Amino acid sequence: MIRGKASIEFENPPHILGSGSIVGQKEGEGPLGAFFDEVSEDPFFGQDSWEAAESAMQRRAAQIAIEAAGLTREEIRYSFAGDLLGQLITTSFGLIDLQLPLFGLYGACSTMGEALCLGAMTQAAGYAGRVLCLASSHFASAEKEFRFPLGYGTQRPESTTWTVTGCGAIILGSSGGAVKITGVTHSKIEHLGVKYSMSMGAAMAPAAADLIMQNLIDFDITPDYYDWIYTGDLGKVGQRALIDLLKEEGVCLEGFHRDCGIEIYDAAQQDTHAGGSGCGCSAVTLCAQILPRMREGRWKRILFIPTGALLSTVSFNEGQPIPGIAHGVMLERV
Amino acid sequence: MIRGKASIEFENPPHILGSGSIVGQKEGEGPLGAFFDEVSEDPFFGQDSWEAAESAMQRRAAQIAIEAAGLTREEIRYSFAGDLLGQLITTSFGLIDLQLPLFGLYGACSTMGEALCLGAMTQAAGYAGRVLCLASSHFASAEKEFRFPLGYGTQRPESTTWTVTGCGAIILGSSGGAVKITGVTHSKIEHLGVKYSMSMGAAMAPAAADLIMQNLIDFDITPDYYDWIYTGDLGKVGQRALIDLLKEEGVCLEGFHRDCGIEIYDAAQQDTHAGGSGCGCSAVTLCAQILPRMREGRWKRILFIPTGALLSTVSFNEGQPIPGIAHGVMLERV
Numbered sequence: 001m002i003r004g005k006a007s008i009e010f011e012n013p014p015h016i017l018g019s020g021s022i023v024g025q026k027e028g029e030g031p032l033g034a035f036f037d038e039v040s041e042d043p044f045f046g047q048d049s050w051e052a053a054e055s056a057m058q059r060r061a062a063q064i065a066i067e068a069a070g071l072t073r074e075e076i077r078y079s080f081a082g083d084l085l086g087q088l089i090t091t092s093f094g095l096i097d098l099q100l101p102l103f104g105l106y107g108a109c110s111t112m113g114e115a116l117c118l119g120a121m122t123q124a125a126g127y128a129g130r131v132l133c134l135a136s137s138h139f140a141s142a143e144k145e146f147r148f149p150l151g152y153g154t155q156r157p158e159s160t161t162w163t164v165t166g167c168g169a170i171i172l173g174s175s176g177g178a179v180k181i182t183g184v185t186h187s188k189i190e191h192l193g194v195k196y197s198m199s200m201g202a203a204m205a206p207a208a209a210d211l212i213m214q215n216l217i218d219f220d221i222t223p224d225y226y227d228w229i230y231t232g233d234l235g236k237v238g239q240r241a242l243i244d245l246l247k248e249e250g251v252c253l254e255g256f257h258r259d260c261g262i263e264i265y266d267a268a269q270q271d272t273h274a275g276g277s278g279c280g281c282s283a284v285t286l287c288a289q290i291l292p293r294m295r296e297g298r299w300k301r302i303l304f305i306p307t308g309a310l311l312s313t314v315s316f317n318e319g320q321p322i323p324g325i326a327h328g329v330m331l332e333r334v
Numbered sequence: 335m336i337r338g339k340a341s342i343e344f345e346n347p348p349h350i351l352g353s354g355s356i357v358g359q360k361e362g363e364g365p366l367g368a369f370f371d372e373v374s375e376d377p378f379f380g381q382d383s384w385e386a387a388e389s390a391m392q393r394r395a396a397q398i399a400i401e402a403a404g405l406t407r408e409e410i411r412y413s414f415a416g417d418l419l420g421q422l423i424t425t426s427f428g429l430i431d432l433q434l435p436l437f438g439l440y441g442a443c444s445t446m447g448e449a450l451c452l453g454a455m456t457q458a459a460g461y462a463g464r465v466l467c468l469a470s471s472h473f474a475s476a477e478k479e480f481r482f483p484l485g486y487g488t489q490r491p492e493s494t495t496w497t498v499t500g501c502g503a504i505i506l507g508s509s510g511g512a513v514k515i516t517g518v519t520h521s522k523i524e525h526l527g528v529k530y531s532m533s534m535g536a537a538m539a540p541a542a543a544d545l546i547m548q549n550l551i552d553f554d555i556t557p558d559y560y561d562w563i564y565t566g567d568l569g570k571v572g573q574r575a576l577i578d579l580l581k582e583e584g585v586c587l588e589g590f591h592r593d594c595g596i597e598i599y600d601a602a603q604q605d606t607h608a609g610g611s612g613c614g615c616s617a618v619t620l621c622a623q624i625l626p627r628m629r630e631g632r633w634k635r636i637l638f639i640p641t642g643a644l645l646s647t648v649s650f651n652e653g654q655p656i657p658g659i660a661h662g663v664m665l666e667r668v
Binding site: 001002006008049051052077078082084085086087088089092093095096099100101102103104105106107108114117118121122124125126127128145186187188189191310311312313314315318320323325 | 335336340342383385386411412416418419420421422423426427429430433434435436437438439440441442448451452455456458459460461462479520521522523525644645646647648649652654657659
């Protein structure tokens with residue numbers, strides 16, 4: 001069951017029974033627009049604060065996923081979820097009405113990976129029949145938490161990414177659905193000294209590279225084992241760094257790599273610079289692009305690696321570097 | 335293995351192989367002073383910011399626990415850890431040098447319970463030989479995050495608790511040590527409408543009551559099954575609320591309840607009002623009071639329930655209530 005140094009292979013792989021995605025207008029206008037379960041033109045999602053808006057997205061995504069799995073709330077045993085805000089207030093208030101035990105998770109933008117890993121480990125061990133895994137981000141709540149008031153209209157360098165307004169939710173169970181989770185791999189916390197918070201893709205690339213190398217070693221495979229290796233939100237700058245880092249290790253990733261942050265926007269048309277980011281980025285791209293293509297049978301195996309940049313405004317202002325983390329999930333068509 | 339509605343009973347209970355605790359001067363002057371592994375008179379723990387000080391405590395507590403277990407860093411497979419600060423920066427920077435995969439957790443002051451639950455679930459399922467579970471808080475970093483600059487010397491009402499400066503760490507493995515984790519129980523997110531952030535014990539009591547009721551039902555036991563039921567940091571106000579809530583359910587907790595927040599300080603002498611709080615409170619009380627007395631054979635069974643108040647300055651200022659959460663760990667003398 002333990003594979004190599006940092007992986008687990010499941011004897012009874014959890015199946016993805018249902019998924020739900022909800023996004024904002026900008027994401028709806030992007031290349032994946034037609035594939036999200038819901039697109040809201042109201043950035044407040046009917047609420048009166050950005051935080052409450054993000055919580056409303058969580059409630060709706062969870063509901064869509066539970067319904068897609070043909071289940072009711074009472075048939076789910078645990079929730080594994082998180083967001084980017086201090087003290088995870090989006091998640092606490094977003095999921096309170098579900099009345100489920102909550103494991104609150106923080107892995108920065110890797111949170112959907114952390115949730116799927118722990119959810120799959122819990123389900124596969126027989127601790128739960130079904131679990132909910134969820135992560136969200138909201139452009140405006142993230143700007144408020146990490147950067148400048150929106151009204152300032154601050155200019156953004158080309159290396160920045162745009163925080164996705166979106167929430168993705170997944171229900172895992174023992175059978176049913178077309179996609180299963182066969183294994184997981186975890187990175188260490190990695191940093192190469194990047195301190196520039198406007199280039200988070202570069203900060204996260206080392207953790208993604210560590211995870212990919214470890215996955216290939218632990219399962220004794222090469223990148224062509226997968227249809228695609230999907231990182232979370234490295235964007236164009238981080239993708240370049242990742243490919244270069246792996247080339248140094250003798251691994252050629254070109255032709256096997258996609259990044260949720262690059263897929264979700266049309267950067268040239270939508271002025272999103274290096275790509276999308278935020279916990280919601282990989283979560284909704286999983287639901288709207290990866291899983292549908294696997295269900296259609298177009299792709300058989302995906303390594304899904306949400307990546308996170310471990311910083312806060314306090315750590316940044318105190319001169320700390322930006323370490324990266326990654327949680328990898330091996331998806332396979334049943 | 336699944337017990338009842340919200341519990342797990344382990345077929346192969348993980349054992350506590352080692353523990354480590356480090357605290358600040360005030361905690362060192364309290365009733366448990368002689369039982370902590372280390373007391374530092376320097377509130378900065380040799381660092382130059384409160385956040386770095388808290389990270390230094392984490393490094394040291396992890397090191398003490400790993401040494402107490404007779405292990406090296408390389409023999410630990412995963413870390414489960416968290417703190418109170420936005421984006422968990424204490425933990426990210428505190429544990430980076432361990433070079434272990436990290437599951438970042440946020441359960442407010444219940445985080446040590448969340449870490450022990452997920453760590454035990456992971457170890458018992460055979461996903462890891464040994465895991466590290468850790469949580470910390472620091473009075474000054476918490477005041478900076480949640481309240482007023484220390485220099486203001488703000489007055490505190492009698493219902494407030496004092497954030498513990500401390501970090502507790504536990505190593506779990508399959509055999510060895512005198513205490514094992516036989517099961518876990520989780521609460522739902524509960525609130526009865528408490529909005530007053532200076533009375534967090536009252537805000538957390540409903541979750542603790544829910545968890546205790548569920549544990550007694552799931553395992554078909556009464557409170558006298560345990561030597562003590564230990565909550566995390568309800569303090570005197572929360573303890574009263576908990577006892578009253580359970581009385582309404584027909585459960586008499588008097589004579590079976592202790593609270594880490596009450597145990598850790600001499601409130602009358604130390605001016606800590608309702609008691610101690612913070613992730614570190616239950617974590618270090620576990621290491622310095624509960625485990626030693628179990629190892630000595632004085633106590634056989636403890637239900638350890640770290641409790642958390644799910645709020646941030648943003649949610650408070652936006653008028654949200656303070657929901658509570660709890661994670662329960664069943665400890666038993668081997």
